[in-house]
Amino acid sequence: MITKSIMIVGVGGQGTLLTSRILGGIMQEAGYDVKLSEVHGMAQRGGSVVTFVRYGEMVAEPIVEEGQADVLIAFERLEALRYAHFLKKDGVLIVNDWRIDPITVVTGAAEYPENIIDELGRKHKVYAIDAMKEALALGNSKTFNVIVLGAAAKHMDFAKEDWLKVIEKTVPSKTVEINQKAFLVGYES
Amino acid sequence: MAEKKIMLGNEAIARGAYEAGVKVSAAYPGTPSTEISESIVKYDEVYAEWSPNEKVAMEVAIGASISGVRAMASMKHVGVNVASDPLYTASYTGVGRGLVLVAADDPGLYSSQNEQDTRCVARAAQVPVLEPSDSQEAKDFMKFAFEMSEKYDTPVIVRTTTRLSHSQGMVVLEERQEVPDKPYERNIGKFVMMPGMAKGRHVYVEKRMEAMSEDGGGFFVNRAEYRDTSIGFITSGIPYQYVREVFPEASVLKLGMVNPLPRKMIEEFASKVDKLYIFEELEPVIEEQVKSWGIEAAGKEIFTRQGEYSANMLRRILLSEEVTEAQAAQVPARPPILCPGCPHRSVFSVLKKLKIHAAGDIGCYTLGAVAPLSVIDTTICMGASISSLHGMEMAKGKEYVKNWVAVIGDSTFMHTGVNSLMNTVYNQGTGTVIIVDNSTTGMTGHQDHAATGKTLKGKTVPAISIYHFCKAIGIEHVVEVDAFDLPLLEKVIQEETERDEVSVIITKAPCVLLKGNHFPDVCVPVPEKCKKCGACLKPGCPALTKKEDGSIAIDATMCNGCGLCMQLCPFDAIAKEPK
Ligand SMILES: Cc1ncc(C[n+]2csc(CCOP(=O)(O)OP(=O)(O)O)c2C)c(N)n1
Numbered sequence: 016m017i018t019k020s021i022m023i024v025g026v027g028g029q030g031t032l033l034t035s036r037i038l039g040g041i042m043q044e045a046g047y048d049v050k051l052s053e054v055h056g057m058a059q060r061g062g063s064v065v066t067f068v069r070y071g072e073m074v075a076e077p078i079v080e081e082g083q084a085d086v087l088i089a090f091e092r093l094e095a096l097r098y099a100h101f102l103k104k105d106g107v108l109i110v111n112d113w114r115i116d117p118i119t120v121v122t123g124a125a126e127y128p129e130n131i132i133d134e135l136g137r138k139h140k141v142y143a144i145d146a147m148k149e150a151l152a153l154g155n156s157k158t159f160n161v162i163v164l165g166a167a168a169k170h171m172d173f174a175k176e177d178w179l180k181v182i183e184k185t186v187p188s189k190t191v192e193i194n195q196k197a198f199l200v201g202y203e204s
Numbered sequence: 205m206a207e208k209k210i211m212l213g214n215e216a217i218a219r220g221a222y223e224a225g226v227k228v229s230a231a232y233p234g235t236p237s238t239e240i241s242e243s244i245v246k247y248d249e250v251y252a253e254w255s256p257n258e259k260v261a262m263e264v265a266i267g268a269s270i271s272g273v274r275a276m277a278s279m280k281h282v283g284v285n286v287a288s289d290p291l292y293t294a295s296y297t298g299v300g301r302g303l304v305l306v307a308a309d310d311p312g313l314y315s316s317q318n319e320q321d322t323r324c325v326a327r328a329a330q331v332p333v334l335e336p337s338d339s340q341e342a343k344d345f346m347k348f349a350f351e352m353s354e355k356y357d358t359p360v361i362v363r364t365t366t367r368l369s370h371s372q373g374m375v376v377l378e379e380r381q382e383v384p385d386k387p388y389e390r391n392i393g394k395f396v397m398m399p400g401m402a403k404g405r406h407v408y409v410e411k412r413m414e415a416m417s418e419d420g421g422g423f424f425v426n427r428a429e430y431r432d433t434s435i436g437f438i439t440s441g442i443p444y445q446y447v448r449e450v451f452p453e454a455s456v457l458k459l460g461m462v463n464p465l466p467r468k469m470i471e472e473f474a475s476k477v478d479k480l481y482i483f484e485e486l487e488p489v490i491e492e493q494v495k496s497w498g499i500e501a502a503g504k505e506i507f508t509r510q511g512e513y514s515a516n517m518l519r520r521i522l523l524s525e526e527v528t529e530a531q532a533a534q535v536p537a538r539p540p541i542l543c544p545g546c547p548h549r550s551v552f553s554v555l556k557k558l559k560i561h562a563a564g565d566i567g568c569y570t571l572g573a574v575a576p577l578s579v580i581d582t583t584i585c586m587g588a589s590i591s592s593l594h595g596m597e598m599a600k601g602k603e604y605v606k607n608w609v610a611v612i613g614d615s616t617f618m619h620t621g622v623n624s625l626m627n628t629v630y631n632q633g634t635g636t637v638i639i640v641d642n643s644t645t646g647m648t649g650h651q652d653h654a655a656t657g658k659t660l661k662g663k664t665v666p667a668i669s670i671y672h673f674c675k676a677i678g679i680e681h682v683v684e685v686d687a688f689d690l691p692l693l694e695k696v697i698q699e700e701t702e703r704d705e706v707s708v709i710i711t712k713a714p715c716v717l718l719k720g721n722h723f724p725d726v727c728v729p730v731p732e733k734c735k736k737c738g739a740c741l742k743p744g745c746p747a748l749t750k751k752e753d754g755s756i757a758i759d760a761t762m763c764n765g766c767g768l769c770m771q772l773c774p775f776d777a778i779a780k781e782p783k
Contacts, residue, residue, distance in 0.1 A: 026538065027540060040210075043374070049373070049374065050338070050373045051210075051372040051373075052367060052370060052372075053370050053371075053372075054314065054370065055235055055238075055239070055315070055370050055649065056235030056314055056315030056648065057235070057314065057315040057540050057647065058314065058315070059540075059649075060540040060542065060543060060568060060571070060647075061538075061541040061542075061543065061746055062538055062539055062540035062541070063537075075445045075446075075448040075449045076445040076448075076449045076514075076515050077338075077367060077371040077373070077442070078367070080514055080515055080516040081516060081527055081528045081530070081532075082527055082529075082530060093535055093536065093538070094538070097532075097535045097538075099530070099533065100528060100530035100533070115746070115759075115762075116749050117536050117537065117539070118539060118574075118575070118576075118744055118746065119536045119537050119538070120536055121576075121741070121744055121749065122575050122744060124536075125536035125537070126536070127536065128533075128535060128536075138530070156761050
């Protein structure tokens with residue numbers, strides 16, 4: 016199997032690391048070689064953050080580069096736009112329909128682009144989900160990223176049951192149920 | 205079947221140390237090295253500590269090695285500068301049991317103040333360097349580093365980079381090997397570096413480096429992979445992966461030991477390939493040596509000295525491939541910022557109001573340099589705020605620094621700020637130092653230090669009091685203020701900067717990201733009272749946004765309820781509600 020590439024992008028503090036742990040877990044369970052590369056440190060303070068995940072028979076480089084991502088998971092609209100050129104021609108983009116103003120917008124030095132999702136839809140296969148709304152409906156705003164992951168999981172090669180099993184193994188035992196529920200909300204959206 | 209685990213490069217480094225029988229580990233946090241200590245602390249067989257700075261950590265490890273156990277220190281690349289004094293001389297003394305320094309470089313400057321290359325330090329200190337390419341090698345090379353250290357009587361540097369440290373890959377776990385302590389024997393010729401003894405040791409150091417260069421061809425970490433010989437690469441570390449990705453058919457000399465270089469092995473490889481490239485991030489350390497032996501190769505004339513490499517870079521430069529048609533969209537930048545509820549923002553809002561300049565330091569509060577706070581004017585290295593402010597005063601006089609302060613974090617103060625403050629006291633400076641005490645090492649992900657009252661192993665210990673420390677070195681004016689008490693902060697800062705004597709203001713409020721530290725409320729706008737003046741927006745809290753009509757919205761999922769915006773609003777147009 017040729018190596019597949021997934022990217023998770025978002026804003027530091029949105030909890031991208033949990034999502035990448037679940038992704039790494041499911042690929043390992045399936046017997047693939049996996050490499051994940053993530054950002055720690057300064058950017059985690061509200062900056063733009065990226066996680067790369069690659070899996071296949073034998074993975075060499077740990078990062079995903081421009082034009083290579085099979086799946087791009089974006090936790091925020093502007094970040095989807097920032098990294099969309101990392102997608103392959105037929106890659107899919109799953110975007111959380113959510114806006115967080117960067118400081119450059121807050122101070123008026125820049126403007127938050129309008130109609131990002133429509134714009135991206137003209138060039139890529141885009142699936143948008145209002146995961147924050149769904150998460151609040153579940154009663155826990157923090158689960159939004161697992162909801163987005165659920166929506167993305169539909170476009171990957173693993174069975175629903177396997178995802179649920181990996182979530183059980185990965186998240187703290189007290190939060191297994193809520194996270195599995197959240198995953199299904201995304202998966203069945 | 206052996207257990208396989210997916211591990212961060214840093215976890216694998218810790219695992220390697222554990223399996224190698226390490227008994228003592230000392231470190232000071234620094235991205236991208238921090239998780240090494242945070243992983244090793246989980247092994248009960250290893251004593252692990254946060255030291256106040258890297259020099260101390262290195263010396264703790266040296267002492268442990270001299271006493272006859274395997275020991276390590278870990279730090280980021282700039283930490284090696286702080287530790288370089290003991291490192292250069294430990295190179296002469298050699299070791300008791302194995303001694304390894306893990307140094308984490310940061311090509312691409314993800315979280316650092318410079319892009320220095322540890323291999324240059326290692327060459328100057330005449331210390332060998334091993335450089336792994338993935339998590340599995342990170343573990344394996346650590347074990348080899350300890351063997352090498354003992355065999356050649358030398359400290360060994362294991363060099364990692366951000367990409368390796370923060371990438372996860374598969375690792376096969378093995379058992380820990382218990383290494384018997386080496387009986388201690390007094391040996392002043394080896395461990396007391398007076399000139400007479402050091403002269404002798406210097407001769408040994410040169411011999412040792414030659415021996416390692418000679419033997420390097422046989423080390424498993426160095427590997428010649430012969431495939432198509434029309435093109436060959438000499439490379440190491442993460443760049444090796446990019447070469448494999450783009451040129452799977454090319455021959456590669458993969459160097460696991462990048463100092464000293466295994467010269468014979470390199471000469472042989474060079475003689476067997478037609479076109480030779482040297483592909484190394486940052487400085488041309490391998491390249492300059494190889495070229496000095498009369499070998500022709502392409503290196504930094506086509507590959508940059510700056511930043512991180514990639515496979516696409518190879519495709520562009522060597523294959524002239526256009527890697528993607530899609531262009532990056534022009535989008536607003538999203539630089540890191542202080543979190544909602546961060547106490548540093550509160551302190552900076554006062555400094556900004558008073559139009560005071562700050563000689564800054566390293567930590568989350570460095571973010572006070574950029575808009576909209578724009579309070580910090582300088583950032584050099586840890587501890588430099590206090591001493592550079594003193595330098596300004598000695599250059600320009602005490603009136604000049606009356607609208608200046610030094611701003612330094614609690615962890616940075618314990619790291620090297622204490623020395624700088626002693627200097628100000630000793631040399632009769634009159635500057636004002638603000639220690640922004642958030643009870644943690646925030647920037648690197650919340651590590652304890654000597655003033656928090658907890659060790660790396662989680663033990664509760666007496667916290668060193670920053671207040672009493674300042675008092676004890678003879679500073680009369682030391683004031684502790686709640687970081688969110690704006691009126692008092694303003695008064696104290698005005699008073700202390702006016703004073704013709706050194707003074708210290710300790711602003712206190714724990715980091716909002718610390719576990720168990722939560723404000724009970726969230727802030728909510730009261731739209732009917734809002735006069736759209738924008739006072740609340742000035743410090744740039746990311747939870748606040750201006751709506752089309754000029755009034756504000758507060759994102760309840762982001763707000764941490766610190767109430768700074770509420771205090772800044774002159775019209776009571778922001779209120780608090782229970783979460
Ligand atoms: C010599 C050196 N060691 C380590 C680091 C990594 N580092 C950057 S900021 C920082 C400490 C920040 O803690 P503190 O001063 O308490 O400020 P905070 O981030 O909590 O605001 C560290 C350890 C560094 N830059 N230089």
